[in-house]
Amino acid sequence: MISMKQCELLVVGAGPAGLGAAIEAARLGVSVLLIDENDTAGGQLFKQIHKFFGSKEHYAGTRGFQIGQALLREASALGVEVMLNARAVGLLDDGSVAVQYGKDLIQIQASKLILATGAKENAITFPGWTLPGVMTAGAAQTFSNVYDTLVGKNILMVGSGNVGLIVSYQLMQAGAHIKGLVEVLPAISGYGVHAGKIKRAGVPIWTKHTVLEAKGKRRVEEVVIGEVDDQRKPVYGTQKTLEVDTILLAVGLTPRVELASMAGCRLGVERILGGHLPVHNQEMLSTKDSVYVCGDLAGVEEANTALDEGRLAGTAAAEALGYSDAKTADKKRCLVEGLHDLRMGTFGEKRLDCKSRVIEKWSCV
Amino acid sequence: MGNKKEHPIVDFVETELVQVTVDGKPLWVSEGKPIAAALLQAGIDVFRFTEKRKAPRSLFCGIGQCNDCVMVVDGIPNVRTCVTRVQAGMVIETQMGLGKLGDINETM
Ligand SMILES: Cc1cc2nc3c(=O)[nH]c(=O)nc-3n(C[C@H](O)[C@H](O)[C@H](O)COP(=O)(O)OP(=O)(O)OC[C@H]3O[C@@H](n4cnc5c(N)ncnc54)[C@H](O)[C@@H]3O)c2cc1C
Numbered sequence: 001m002i003s004m005k006q007c008e009l010l011v012v013g014a015g016p017a018g019l020g021a022a023i024e025a026a027r028l029g030v031s032v033l034l035i036d037e038n039d040t041a042g043g044q045l046f047k048q049i050h051k052f053f054g055s056k057e058h059y060a061g062t063r064g065f066q067i068g069q070a071l072l073r074e075a076s077a078l079g080v081e082v083m084l085n086a087r088a089v090g091l092l093d094d095g096s097v098a099v100q101y102g103k104d105l106i107q108i109q110a111s112k113l114i115l116a117t118g119a120k121e122n123a124i125t126f127p128g129w130t131l132p133g134v135m136t137a138g139a140a141q142t143f144s145n146v147y148d149t150l151v152g153k154n155i156l157m158v159g160s161g162n163v164g165l166i167v168s169y170q171l172m173q174a175g176a177h178i179k180g181l182v183e184v185l186p187a188i189s190g191y192g193v194h195a196g197k198i199k200r201a202g203v204p205i206w207t208k209h210t211v212l213e214a215k216g217k218r219r220v221e222e223v224v225i226g227e228v229d230d231q232r233k234p235v236y237g238t239q240k241t242l243e244v245d246t247i248l249l250a251v252g253l254t255p256r257v258e259l260a261s262m263a264g265c266r267l268g269v270e271r272i273l274g275g276h277l278p279v280h281n282q283e284m285l286s287t288k289d290s291v292y293v294c295g296d297l298a299g300v301e302e303a304n305t306a307l308d309e310g311r312l313a314g315t316a317a318a319e320a321l322g323y324s325d326a327k328t329a330d331k332k333r334c335l336v337e338g339l340h341d342l343r344m345g346t347f348g349e350k351r352l353d354c355k356s357r358v359i360e361k362w363s364c365v
Numbered sequence: 366m367g368n369k370k371e372h373p374i375v376d377f378v379e380t381e382l383v384q385v386t387v388d389g390k391p392l393w394v395s396e397g398k399p400i401a402a403a404l405l406q407a408g409i410d411v412f413r414f415t416e417k418r419k420a421p422r423s424l425f426c427g428i429g430q431c432n433d434c435v436m437v438v439d440g441i442p443n444v445r446t447c448v449t450r451v452q453a454g455m456v457i458e459t460q461m462g463l464g465k466l467g468d469i470n471e472t473m
């Protein structure tokens with residue numbers, strides 16, 4: 001059955017970015033509909049059980065899932081209509097969004113659209129990679145932290161970025177044995193704080209190593225790892241076989257650009273931010289004047305940047321709809337400056353460069 | 366892979382146990398968990414076999430994006446078990462190949 005629905009602002013994706021956007025727009029008086037394909041809101045935040053660091057505005061010291069719950073309460077209190085189990089499946093010619101809601105199809109007509117669809121996890125392939133027991137790190141994290149289910153007992157983690165490090169640590173807390181982490185680069189790629197916890201627990205992190213093969217009949221029983229040279233080619237004779245039942249892939253994220261691309265938003269490529277992403281201006285407006293983008297979709301970063309990009313997009317969209325108050329200009333400026341500050345330091349600076357290039361590309365369109 | 370002990374950080378709410386049928390055998394599982402989680406806890410880790418090579422498949426993305434975890438649930442094939450929650454009386458079956466609508470036992 002097809003039914004119609006109208007709203008001033010439709011936000012797709014209820015992670016930190018989408019929640020931030022919905023909250024700020026609703027605060028200014030916009031009627032907001034926030035949809036998410038999952039049966040709980042919060043996006044990736046719902047599987048984060050560690051305390052976040054940063055500032056008070058970014059809920060430092062609070063655990064990820066609690067941040068998600070707090071944002072959801074705030075959104076509801078401001079009158080945001082939240083629709084779960086609702087997946088945006090496409091855009092129609094008239095600019096309305098087709099949403100699959102259970103067995104129904106709903107056509108949503110909105111004056112402005114904010115896309116906050118997040119990112120998907122990457123995979124790498126190797127002989128045996130389709131065996132049961134090989135999966136993304138996020139799958140293991142979700143199952144352990146949200147569903148109280150360990151996906152394995154003896155685990156090899158592939159990748160030493162923050163996701164690889166944090167998920168390894170969380171699975172250890174839940175009782176799994178992490179045999180080690182392999183990292184193809186010459187150095188650990190995540191934050192020192194997270195790596196420190198792993199190393200103190202005696203878990204080896206093999207840099208310049210990769211996974212060569214997963215072996216097993218009905219599920220993973222062994223994994224072969226080996227050293228790589230500067231061209232990332234395996235070095236003969238360095239293979240090691242480990243007894244594991246699970247291999248987790250934490251090899252980066254890619255923005256989920258399908259809807260943005262369907263909407264006609266111009267895409268750019270920034271490898272450090274995850275690959276293809278919709279180019280946007282400083283206030284998160286895409287190259288389409290009714291479509292804003294924010295969070296991991298606009299470049300994979302972290303929950304705090306996603307939240308603030310969302311807040312900025314929500315504020316800008318509200319303003320474009322004619323809703324603003326004396327503090328709106330100031331608010332936007334603070335958010336822009338805040339995002340700049342979040343991108344300082346050794347890890348942030350590269351992202352800052354990329355973001356500047358994205359904004360520059362927008363102005364050339 | 367079995368249930369774990371007390372989690373150091375998260376307070377998991379115990380839900381009621383309900384009975385489902387997995388490949389013809391009765392199984393008690395926690396209500397409201399995704400089917401995939403309930404099966405993994407019971408030590409069942411192969412969810413389907415592929416059409417051509419008959420290769421086993423299981424959980425992969427855990428959030429409904431990849432379709433690797435599909436099984437036949439109440440006669441309907443290609444149900445994503447990582448995002449479909451357990452209900453009392455569900456009939457869950459290992460999916461062979463692409464699955465066919467309605468033939469609950471013939472696919473076995
Ligand atoms: C496994 C994993 C671990 C991570 N760990 C951390 C961490 O510890 N700390 C940190 O700061 N960051 C972490 N991140 C990064 C994380 O992605 C960001 O922190 C943040 O969650 C991004 O927010 P977002 O709102 O942009 O996207 P998300 O949180 O991913 O939210 C996007 C939401 O949109 C929904 N959606 C997408 N497409 C549609 C559609 N078509 N229709 C309806 N709904 C849709 C998705 O299901 C999802 O709920 C992690 C990421 C992953 C994948």
Ligand code: FES
Nearest residue numbers: 425427431432447
């Ligand atoms: S594991 Fe990917 S859809 Fe279920």
